[in-house]
Structures are given as C-alpha cells and as structure tokens.
Amino acid sequence: MARVDYKCLPDMGKARNRVFSPKTIREEIVVPNEVKDFAKGRKYAIVTFGCQANVRDEEIMGGYLELAGFVKAIDPSEGDIVIINTCAVRENAEEKVYGEIGRYKAKSLSDKNFVLCVCGCMMQEENVAKKIMGSYPYVNIIFGTHNIHKLLDLLGEHLARKKDLVDIMSFQGDIIENLPSTRLDEYKAYVNITYGCDKFCTYCIVPYTRGRERSRAREDIVKECKELVGQGYQEITLLGQNVNSYGKDFKDGTSFATILREVAELGVPRLRFMTSHPWDFSDEMIEVIAKYKNIMPAIHLPVQSGATSMLKRMNRRYSREEYLTLVKKLRDAIPGVALTTDIIVGFPNETEEEFQETLSLAREVKYNAAFTFIYSPRKGTPAAKLVDNVDDVTKHRRFDELLKVIEEGVTYHSSKMIGKDYSVLVDGPSKKDKSMLSGYTETGKLIHFQGPSYLKGSIVRVKVVEDHAFSMKGELLDDPILVLAKKAKAYLDKEEVVIRYKEYKNQVDSSSEIKALRNEIEESQRKMVTLASSGQGDEAAKEKRRYDELMAAYQNNPLVLNLKSASEELENLLLEVEGYFS
C-alpha cells in the first residue's frame, strides 16, 4: 500500500490560466476529534521563510493549532508537530528549506508520533512535493498556500488513516474569513488586504504560487483593524503583493485610497502598507498618504531596473521616466518621505548600458534602503526560458557596484539625522545588545538607545547621536516614568472596571433621589447635635432612629450599591497596579 496519498498536485499551467472567480468563505471551524486528542499536552512549531505573506500565514496556522489545543514550543526542536513554511522566490530561499527539512530526520525516526508538515509557496511548484516525499520520507503532510485553512482536517486525516498526505491546489484561490490567529507581535500587526498577484512580471513566481489577485471585502479589513486598535496595537501594516491595486476587482470605484483612508480614520497610531507597485500608484493615494499624520511617510516602491528596455522585458508596465516622475510627486507631496526599493541585477541579457542606467537611477533617487538581488531563474516563469549571455562574474561585479551606490544613498539620509529627534515605536531590547532598546522611526529607520524595557510598545522621542548607516544610535528624550504613566492612564481608561465605576458614580451624583437623601441625612445629623447639646435626650434618640433609617435607605439604594461594588473592584485593580511597582 502506498505510503503517500496524493490528493491533489500543483499544475503551473493551470496556475497561469485560472478561470474561477473567488468566493468569500466563512466556515465555522471544527476541530476533528483525532486532532483534539493528539493535541493534548503537545507542542507546535512553525518555521517560516519568505515574505510578510508567509509570516501572516504562520500566525493563522498558529491560530488553528492553538484552537485545537497545541501549545507553542519555545524552540522548534521541542515541537511535536513542526510546519516548515516555505518561499520560492529565489533559488537560495529553496536551498534553505531542504536544509531545514533535514534537521528533523533524527526526531522523526526516534519519535513515531512526531508530525512534520511542509507548506507555503515552494509547494505550489510542480514536482517539488513529489521530490520531497521521495527524498525525505519522514515528511508527513504537504499542503499549499490555498488550503492552510484545511490544516486541522489534513492533520486529522493523517492521524486517522496513518497515511502521509499531499494536497496542493492550483487555482486562483478563495478568500477565507473567520480565520483564527495568534499574532507574533503585541504591538505591530499585519493585515492582508489583497491575496495573490495579477502582474506576471516575467521573472516572478509569486502569481503562480499565490494565485490570481483578489481583494478582501472592506468591511472585513476594517473590522480586523478596529479590533487591533481596541487591543492597543500601535502599528498596522496593510499587506498585499501589490496593495495599490486593492479594490479594482470590485469594479465599484473602491481603490487602495478608499481602504487606506478608512483604516487611518480608525486612529491607529502608525499605519504602513506594502508592497506598492509604481504602475497602480494614483494621485488620490498620494493625497491620502500626505493628509493623514498616522500614515507613515515610508514607501517601499520596487523599481527592479533603471532601464526602460529592461523594465519592458520584465513586464513592469512603467518606464524609467514614469518611475522618476512618481518619485518626484511623492517627494513633493509628502515631505521627508522615505523611499525604499527592490532591484534585480543580472536579468537575462542585461547589457552594460542597462545596468549603468540602474546605477544612475539609484544615484538619482538616493534610496533610504534597498534590497538587491541577483536574478534567479524560476521554472515556469517566462524569463526562465530565455537564453542568457551574461556570465556570473559580470553579474557579481554589477551586484557589488550597485551595493556601493545604494550605500551612498543610505548614508546620505542617515548622516542628516544626527542631532535631530524622532518618534520611535519601541520594539523592546535590541537583538544585538540586550542592554539597549531598539525601535523604528516613522520613516522606518532602526535606532538603538538606552532605556527601561517597560517602554516596549510605547512611542517615544529619541535624539540621534551616532550614524551607523543601517542603524542609528540615539538618546531617549522622554522621561520614561511619564511615558509609563500615560500608558497606565490609557490602559485604565479602557478597563471595564474603571468604565463601570465612572458610570455608576455619575448615576449616583446625578440622582435627585440620592441628593435629597443626602440632604436629609445632613440635616438629621445637625438636628441630633443640637438636640443632644440642649439636653433633649429623648428627642435626640428619636432623631438618631430617623437618621439610621435614612442611612439604611441610602446604603440600600440600588445605585449606591452598584457604586460600592464597582469601587471595590476598582480598588482591587489599583492594588494590583500598586503591586506591580513594589
């Protein structure tokens, strides 16, 4: 009997010629019983390669696994189920994946209950899943980018049938809502706005691995962002392979500007978005970015090449001149905007002139940062069929030259930061030096500075004192205690106990019945004193009885009782806060 059940395999031809129209699916999540039993006391780990789309998928898969009862492992080696979430964008991304799969061989052989899954973009390529199942026979489940919501069903089937499974679809993909998710960061969140890509740049595999472009409904995006704001998230990044084409598929005038405006108005302190495609960047989008202070002045605007002839061969749909015009418009409309980019060198038959045009464009734009890549042929894409006349030595030489020009741009901007102060969202202790904090400016520049770790998640003012080109050293300008107090106030303002207390207090203070009772109590008190001091003992005792009755009526008044219990709750909460400091 075959070890592996190949339920569905990818087909790059089908991936290109997709015909269905996407549906929004809102299924209730049912955890199969086998999975529930298996998850008890077991841990999961997800190892993610690639871009933010994969990071967001990791959060969703984590959501499913936690819903089933698994607990997150601190280190992947402790996982009873491990999912390797792959990227296919370049060959070196794929090589890393094979190395990672190999790391779990010993564990799989020694623990028969261990489950190893592989998913993500690389699985959407033809023959990859078969190759993995052949060369790494300890892999148990392989699925693709379109069926991560079937994770628990696939796991249940694997456990019930004791079979290894491969299930990968090549279709344009549906939009799945009601997705569970365990966010990887407490203060910064990714929100998908589009899935897939329709651009078909000739070098790129993403449209084949992620399906045809489809936009999430506005209401679903806004609902998710609203929840994040309510939970205290400080930064939201709207995600899509090409965010600027958001809403085109609705054909009702909805655009990226529409959703950007709507999310900005929810009041999240920092709003970012990526990736922008120059071709779809409209004037209205620029206006919205310029108008809202909480939309960060940082735009990732991949250019790929500085030569119009090359851009044509890449199917990028804009010329060098059009790109530079857009850069000018952005810089004019959004003062201090940071521009970052992606550039590919060594695309088949790149001439020296074309490469020089890329260099001159990078010199002219002076990017704040750039990701540079050597072209890597991706099977199934149009460019992979081209015969290339450029040798590897030339490609590497060009790559090194480009890096130098990019560095010039980076230092041009960083050197101007010295002595100025910036608002920084604190990520927490710096990765390199735990005694320092690190965070990003509004324009996306990394800054390290000294400060207490409780500043994590706060936005603080930092003065830049040293320029290290790719990161800066700074000094905290704010008083950390005051930052903490502000945070505590914001936290208390949102606490239900505080809200309840304020509401009951308001009801008590504005009740005429209670006001009258209070007046009567005061008057009775005065009377008692007068009667007692003038020796009228009996009358005073009578008044005391009246006073006790009034007090009982006051204390048993439902509004007063509500306030009393709310103030006890509030007192407990404040004692907890006090305990935090002592």
Ligand code: SAH
């Ligand atoms: N949707 C995004 C991200 C695409 S992948 C965008 O359009 O920018 C991220 C980057 O990888 C691309 O911008 C491109 O510069 C690079 N890339 C994609 N395919 C590549 C390939 N075959 N070889 C080298 N770099 C590639």
Ligand code: SF4
């Ligand atoms: Fe790939 Fe081009 Fe789509 Fe970006 S826009 S994902 S580079 S096809």
Ligand code: F3S
């Ligand atoms: Fe890689 Fe897929 Fe992202 S190929 S770059 S993980 S969309």
